[in-house]
Amino acid sequence: MVEFSNLTKAYRKRRVVDDFSLTVDVPIFGFLGQNGAGKTTIMKMIVGLLAPTAGTIAIDGLSSASPEAKKRIGYMPETPYFYERMTGMEFLQFCDELYPHTGKNRVDHYGSLLRKVGIFAARDAEIRTYSKGMRQRLGFAQALVNDPEYLFLDEPLDGLDPIGRREMKAVMTDLKHEKRRIFLNTHILADVEEICDAVGVIHQGKLLYAGGVKQFCAGMPLEERFMAVVEAHEKAEKHEKR
Amino acid sequence: MKNILTIARNTLKLEVRDRILIGILIFALGYLAITLFLADLVLKELPMVKSFGLTGIYFFNAITALFLGTTSFFKDVDRKVVYFILSKPVSRAQFLLGKFFGLCLVLLLTSAILAVAYLGVVAYEGGGFNAMGLLAIAMQFLEMALFLAFAIFVSTFSSSLLSIVYTSAIFFLGHVVSSLVADAQAVGITGFKLFLVKALYYIFPNLEKFDIRSMAIYSVPEPFASFALAAAYAAFYVILLLSLSVWIFDRKEI
Numbered sequence: 001m002v003e004f005s006n007l008t009k010a011y012r013k014r015r016v017v018d019d020f021s022l023t024v025d026v027p028i029f030g031f032l033g034q035n036g037a038g039k040t041t042i043m044k045m046i047v048g049l050l051a052p053t054a055g056t057i058a059i060d061g062l063s064s065a066s067p068e069a070k071k072r073i074g075y076m077p078e079t080p081y082f083y084e085r086m087t088g089m090e091f092l093q094f095c096d097e098l099y100p101h102t103g104k105n106r107v108d109h110y111g112s113l114l115r116k117v118g119i120f121a122a123r124d125a126e127i128r129t130y131s132k133g134m135r136q137r138l139g140f141a142q143a144l145v146n147d148p149e150y151l152f153l154d155e156p157l158d159g160l161d162p163i164g165r166r167e168m169k170a171v172m173t174d175l176k177h178e179k180r181r182i183f184l185n186t187h188i189l190a191d192v193e194e195i196c197d198a199v200g201v202i203h204q205g206k207l208l209y210a211g212g213v214k215q216f217c218a219g220m221p222l223e224e225r226f227m228a229v230v231e232a233h234e235k236a237e238k239h240e241k242r
Numbered sequence: 243m244k245n246i247l248t249i250a251r252n253t254l255k256l257e258v259r260d261r262i263l264i265g266i267l268i269f270a271l272g273y274l275a276i277t278l279f280l281a282d283l284v285l286k287e288l289p290m291v292k293s294f295g296l297t298g299i300y301f302f303n304a305i306t307a308l309f310l311g312t313t314s315f316f317k318d319v320d321r322k323v324v325y326f327i328l329s330k331p332v333s334r335a336q337f338l339l340g341k342f343f344g345l346c347l348v349l350l351l352t353s354a355i356l357a358v359a360y361l362g363v364v365a366y367e368g369g370g371f372n373a374m375g376l377l378a379i380a381m382q383f384l385e386m387a388l389f390l391a392f393a394i395f396v397s398t399f400s401s402s403l404l405s406i407v408y409t410s411a412i413f414f415l416g417h418v419v420s421s422l423v424a425d426a427q428a429v430g431i432t433g434f435k436l437f438l439v440k441a442l443y444y445i446f447p448n449l450e451k452f453d454i455r456s457m458a459i460y461s462v463p464e465p466f467a468s469f470a471l472a473a474a475y476a477a478f479y480v481i482l483l484l485s486l487s488v489w490i491f492d493r494k495e496i
Contacts, residue, residue: 048328049328077322081321081325086256095330097244097248098327099330146330
């Protein structure tokens with residue numbers, strides 16, 4: 001279970017995440033919002049890349065930025081950057097060595113991860129030769145290297161072609177069946193509708209809705225419903241300012 | 243500790259694949275090879291060969307340290323590769339120390355390669371095993387470690403280009419600081435101005451402490467105590483600079 005309590009991130013006076021409180025306990029949860037809504041900032045705070053200005057994030061009761069919690073999570077950043085002169089296999093090994101060793105045959109483990117994300121054939125090629133889609137897949141693979149219970153994926157389907165998107169969604173569904181919990185950031189509504197069990201709608205750092213996808217849609221197409229919620233919020237804010 | 247070693251090993255592995263570094267090393271080896279020809283044509287005497295060789299190694303190591311120190315850490319943060327690392331059970335201090343020790347390993351490796359080439363040249367020219375030359379290279383390595391720590395420190399709060407400017411400035415200041423107070427007094431500077439000069443003298447590291455090239459060239463034995471003192475001096479500045487770097491990096495929004 002992931003609990004956000006009064007989470008706030010401010011840069012000077014501008015609040016990019018504003019008093020965000022939420023408890024998530026579903027297999028696949030999607031953060032939904034426009035560009036700049038605060039999704040990436042929240043994810044960076046979850047994995048300890050940014051420190052909250054106020055509030056806390058707990059994963060099964062542990063502070064999400066603590067080393068104990070980090071052993072249990074996998075993170076894939078938006079538009080991942082790599083060490084270009086490393087091979088895919090070397091990169092996975094490097095990432096894995098940053099965790100306490102589990103003792104199983106790790107090389108086989110890296111191979112199976114690369115197979116899972118569909119880039120096993122390029123395992124010994126330098127990352128600088130990878131296409132954008134291959135980099136995205138490698139970013140996904142490294143998030144799985146420690147067999148995490150919780151996965152935090154920032155725009156994981158960006159840059160993938162239709163076949164790649166389908167494959168990655170299938171991987172996520174498999175992970176769900178392995179009882180792992182997945183959080184993903186996306187602004188692609190069709191993906192959310194297809195794979196998420198619940199969503200959190202974020203706008204200007206504020207949580208506007210959290211709950212089931214079907215309940216949110218209430219018979220309307222997701223895009224229409226999303227726009228209606230965002231517009232209603234903006235209208236209410238304008239009214240309040242007056 | 244394990245994470246620091248993993249990051250250090252990875253840094254070494256990546257940097258030795260860097261074409262710029264390989265280029266600098268090849269150029270340095272070429273320079274030492276040229277010493278062999280110059281020895282017969284121009285340098286004539288063994289001390290000149292040693293001077294030419296040791297100065298060359300110092301120059302190329304300084305370029306390598308400047309290049310590594312101002313780019314490696316900065317690039318990882320700027321290009322966000324660090325996201326992969328710091329989202330794992332790795333602290334910022336471990337990452338920074340891992341980078342520093344990794345870059346020190348790279349410098350140690352290049353110093354060792356150049357030292358072997360230098361010793362070979364001196365032996366070929368009839369100088370036998372130049373132990374003092376080896377000690378001079380070891381002292382240069384200590385200076386470069388300090389230089390690296392300063393470059394990483396500057397990289398925690400400025401861009402790569404500015405880091406080059408600042409680090410080059412400290413390199414220059416570090417070599418003139420030892421005579422700064424005496425020079426100031428000689429030209430009649432007193433009062434607050436002299437206080438400022440003395441402040442500079444105490445704040446900036448005195449890099450001349452690591453220069454025993456003249457002794458190595460003329461095979462004047464250097465007491466072990468002065469080597470130990472230089473090592474302690476370098477360690478003091480390195481610890482200070484890395485502590486400040488960790489303090490700044492811990493607070494940096496990435």
